[in-house]
Amino acid sequence: KARELSEQSPLNIIEGRGRWGILCSGVSYNYVKDAVAELKMADQVTILRIGFSHPLPVGMIQNFLKGCEKVLVVEEGEPYLEESAKTYAQEAVLTLPIRGKAQDLFSQLYEYDPAMVRKHIAACFGLAYTPPAPVDLSDVPPVPQRPPTLCAGCSHRATFYEVRKATEGLDTVFPSDIGCYTLGLLPPLSTADYLLCMGSSTGTVGGFSKACDRKVVSFIGDSTFFHSGIPGLVNAVFNNHDLTLVILDNGTTAMTGHQPNPAVDMAQLKLEGYGRVSIESVVRAIGVPHVTVIKPYKVKKSIDAIKEAVAFKGVSVIISQELCALYASSLKLPRRKPFHVSDKCRNHRDCMDHLACPAFYVWEGRIKIDANLCTGCALCAQICPENAILPVKDAAKK
């Protein structure tokens, strides 16, 4: 049935009636289209674009091969289409050359680009092609580095800052996991020493707690916790490991585009008929002896709670609850007022140096906050030793 669907699928399309064939899929199709136009070979080529790729439309591919003298397969990654096409050709007793991955053609490595596809199509079909001269960039000033960073107002920034404060002076290992919070890797947050694979933060943390005398504070997101973090935590409780796990519960699966996870409040999405699994209940049911829920925008309280958890001998879990800033905005929740750096600022830049919120910028040597980016999370206001960072309305009064 699936094969029939694939044979009939409008996602698999044939274009042109030329004697040379190009079999492609995904983004490579767009590169092929551009290359065929630029090489002025549209009359000579038939393109089969596969959109329904499993199972493949065997009959359609065999008919396509029958009409071609020679075929080039353009697909990124493994030679799935290429090997399938060769098999189908053999089954249909066709002897035409089918090329794709080869030393002089496409690689299994890296992403393709239009220039590469154009060059290999020309080479495969023996067309004259002179690559354009490289653009002279010698007079272009160096582009400032813009490392990836957590969004302005991201609650992970607050949690990371608080964990660093709570573990000041301790020799701590910070395992991390897969999610936006892996960006804790970069300074000034520096709260991701390594990442092995999805869910590994709860498993490897137990190993570290046994293998070294250092404190171990591990991070995992809410979705990853449900996906593959629970078994590691069960193992840690069973073995009575000495560690702290911080579950960053931002109410959604943020990194991949706000998909729900079992802890998400589906009513907020106006979707009915769903249950909701409490992370705290799961953690307590596993038998974790020290469990605390923090609100990371309350900085002092959170630091105190994290200190207690880290000092606890055994498994402790901190659940840091605050909605992803982008998710909150997509839910159209009321916006907090943005903050502003008042003239009490003494310009020592603790805010910038410890948080690196992207809403900060420097103008004429002074720290400023971009009110369009600032979500009003108040994190920077709580760490400014001069109390110089104020909500916009308060700043206006001063």
Ligand code: SF4
């Ligand atoms: S309040 Fe401060 S930390 Fe929060 S988003 Fe605005 S500038 Fe960034």
Ligand code: SF4
């Ligand atoms: S921490 Fe406060 S006083 Fe220091 S630079 Fe930032 S805003 Fe200014």
